[in-house]
Amino acid sequence: MKILNVDQIRALDQYTIQHEPIAPINLMERAALAFVDWFADHFSTSTAIKIFCGLGNNGGDGLAIARLLLEREYRIEVFVVRYAPRESDDFMHNHRRLKLVTENIRYVELTHDIPAIRHNEVVIDAILGSGLSRPADGIVKSTVEAINRAPATVVSVDIASGLYTDQPNSPTDVIIEPDYTVSFQLPKLAFLLPKNGRYVGNWQLVDIQLHKRYIDTSPTPYYFTQPKDARLLLQKRDRFSNKGSFGHALLLAGSYGKIGAAVLSAKACLRSGVGLLTVQVPQCGYEILQTSVPEAMCRPDEHQRVLTGASEVEGPEPVDYSTVGIGPGIGKAPETLTMLRSLLPTLKKPIVVDADALNLLSENRDLLAKLPINSILTPHPKEFERLTKKWENDYQKLDILREFAKKYKVIVVLKGAYSAVTTPDGDIHFNSTGNPGLSTGGTGDVLTGILTALLAQGYDPIEAAVLGVFAHGLAGDRAAEQRGPIGMVATDILDSLRWD
Ligand SMILES: NC(=O)C1=CN([C@@H]2O[C@H](COP(=O)(O)OP(=O)(O)OC[C@H]3O[C@@H](n4cnc5c(N)ncnc54)[C@H](O)[C@@H]3O)[C@@H](O)[C@H]2O)[C@@H](O)CC1
Ligand SMILES: [K+]
Numbered sequence: 001m002k003i004l005n006v007d008q009i010r011a012l013d014q015y016t017i018q019h020e021p022i023a024p025i026n027l028m029e030r031a032a033l034a035f036v037d038w039f040a041d042h043f044s045t046s047t048a049i050k051i052f053c054g055l056g057n058n059g060g061d062g063l064a065i066a067r068l069l070l071e072r073e074y075r076i077e078v079f080v081v082r083y084a085p086r087e088s089d090d091f092m093h094n095h096r097r098l099k100l101v102t103e104n105i106r107y108v109e110l111t112h113d114i115p116a117i118r119h120n121e122v123v124i125d126a127i128l129g130s131g132l133s134r135p136a137d138g139i140v141k142s143t144v145e146a147i148n149r150a151p152a153t154v155v156s157v158d159i160a161s162g163l164y165t166d167q168p169n170s171p172t173d174v175i176i177e178p179d180y181t182v183s184f185q186l187p188k189l190a191f192l193l194p195k196n197g198r199y200v201g202n203w204q205l206v207d208i209q210l211h212k213r214y215i216d217t218s219p220t221p222y223y224f225t226q227p228k229d230a231r232l233l234l235q236k237r238d239r240f241s242n243k244g245s246f247g248h249a250l251l252l253a254g255s256y257g258k259i260g261a262a263v264l265s266a267k268a269c270l271r272s273g274v275g276l277l278t279v280q281v282p283q284c285g286y287e288i289l290q291t292s293v294p295e296a297m298c299r300p301d302e303h304q305r306v307l308t309g310a311s312e313v314e315g316p317e318p319v320d321y322s323t324v325g326i327g328p329g330i331g332k333a334p335e336t337l338t339m340l341r342s343l344l345p346t347l348k349k350p351i352v353v354d355a356d357a358l359n360l361l362s363e364n365r366d367l368l369a370k371l372p373i374n375s376i377l378t379p380h381p382k383e384f385e386r387l388t389k390k391w392e393n394d395y396q397k398l399d400i401l402r403e404f405a406k407k408y409k410v411i412v413v414l415k416g417a418y419s420a421v422t423t424p425d426g427d428i429h430f431n432s433t434g435n436p437g438l439s440t441g442g443t444g445d446v447l448t449g450i451l452t453a454l455l456a457q458g459y460d461p462i463e464a465a466v467l468g469v470f471a472h473g474l475a476g477d478r479a480a481e482q483r484g485p486i487g488m489v490a491t492d493i494l495d496s497l498r499w500d
Contacts, residue, residue, distance in 0.1 A: 062126025261329025
């Protein structure tokens with residue numbers, strides 16, 4: 001699913017109006033109806049509701065929502081925040097229509113006009129929407145502050161008032177802190193950025209049938225991976241396939257005290273459809289791995305405790321494997337750095353690089369240029385910061401991500417809520433699955449195993465990253481259903497992985 005910018009959203013509305021065609025006021029009615037259908041599924045008619053409307057089309061939505069809720073016998077009070085002398089045409093139209101059915105519209109011009117809001121009430125925030133062009137000030141600011149102070153449940157229409165759709169807010173901006181945001185049709189970039197969490201709450205999309213042709217032809221670097229997008233990427237298995245059909249992966253993982261990382265990664269790789277798997281671990285991990293992952297072959301390193309790359313056991317060279325996954329639990333021993341130095345220039349096909357392999361790269365940035373093109377790097381934000389530099393806000397972080405992926409021609413999976421898969425072309429695919437239960441030890445090792453398996457099977461590296469991150473998050477969601485996000489561990493994700 002595409003994420004469009006604010007100008008494109010405005011143009012999409014206009015395109016829909018012209019080409020469906022539909023009158024602007026009817027499009028607003030459709031948006032209000034979609035909101036009200038959502039609202040009716042979540043709140044009973046006994047709920048006391050205060051609706052705050054601005055003077056633009058977001059406010060127009062609010063007035064239409066008020067009328068539709070009245071028709072459904074909700075108890076509502078309407079407040080128009082009159083911050084300017086001018087209203088939009090569709091606001092005025094809906095204002096007239098609402099006045100025909102209720103007298104109960106009040107105007108907030110001064111702070112003493114702001115009503116008291118009680119804890120069992122629901123506030124609908126329709127003050128400012130995607131038309132925001134400057135920080136909230138004056139009576140808008142005071143109203144937003146009063147709503148944020150109130151113990152009520154807050155639902156924002158389209159986007160929280162005061163939050164920019166796709167540019168950074170200043171830390172001093174006053175912004176609604178909603179429990180829910182009910183947004184129209186497409187997600188907004190602002191919803192996916194960590195610093196905005198409290199200005200978004202639980203966000204939901206409602207379909208208002210904006211024109212598909214405009215969406216399909218609009219260029220954008222931003223995507224949100226939905227289940228149907230991921231399903232399209234999944235390759236079907238041929239009945240006549242054999243284990244040779246699905247590649248032979250090499251995992252370089254583990255060090256003394258961190259053999260568990262190698263075990264988790266190996267299991268995830270096997271559960272993600274790799275044909276054959278060889279794992280190179282330091283000698284101290286040999287028995288552990290052979291016992292806990294009998295499906296994998298183990299090539300013990302000649303070193304007892306860390307990886308050096310050398311082994312007394314004969315075997316193919318790393319370049320001869322379908323792909324290599326490197327990093328889980330490897331530590332940062334000088335021998336391991338030497339291994340990385342000699343290994344990287346020999347590899348020709350994309351590989352997966354994680355954890356301490358990334359930290360070694362950030363301490364030896366000359367090695368970044370040695371990564372095979374289209375390799376997948378899976379840093380969490382701290383690791384990515386070490387690879388690049390500190391960012392001032394989430395938007396700058398996206399720019400740094402894009403620059404890095406372009407410069408080194410790699411795919412970067414920046415892990416977190418809505419993990420961002422960034423391609424060498426500068427596209428960013430935000431993931432839709434996953435939950436806070438995934439932010440515990442071992443889950444990253446599982447992701448490395450998954451991605452290594454997909455590359456070994458011959459998936460296009462971008463598709464492997466998008467699909468792998470989606471499947472990992474989905475397995476995490478299933479694990480959280482079973483165990484709860486607090487009780488779940490990385491092993492539960494392995495048990496929940498499914499590829500159908
Ligand atoms: N255009 C359409 O056809 C549709 C628009 N919809 C709604 O329209 C909204 C966008 O409407 P508008 O473009 O009218 O914009 P808003 O309603 O967000 O804002 C209204 C106007 O307020 C002014 N403004 C900006 N920042 C301000 C601030 N800090 N303090 C005071 N005034 C400020 C601007 O002049 C802006 O145009 C969407 O968020 C959505 O809710 C929906 O009804 C769907 C259809
Ligand atoms: K709003």
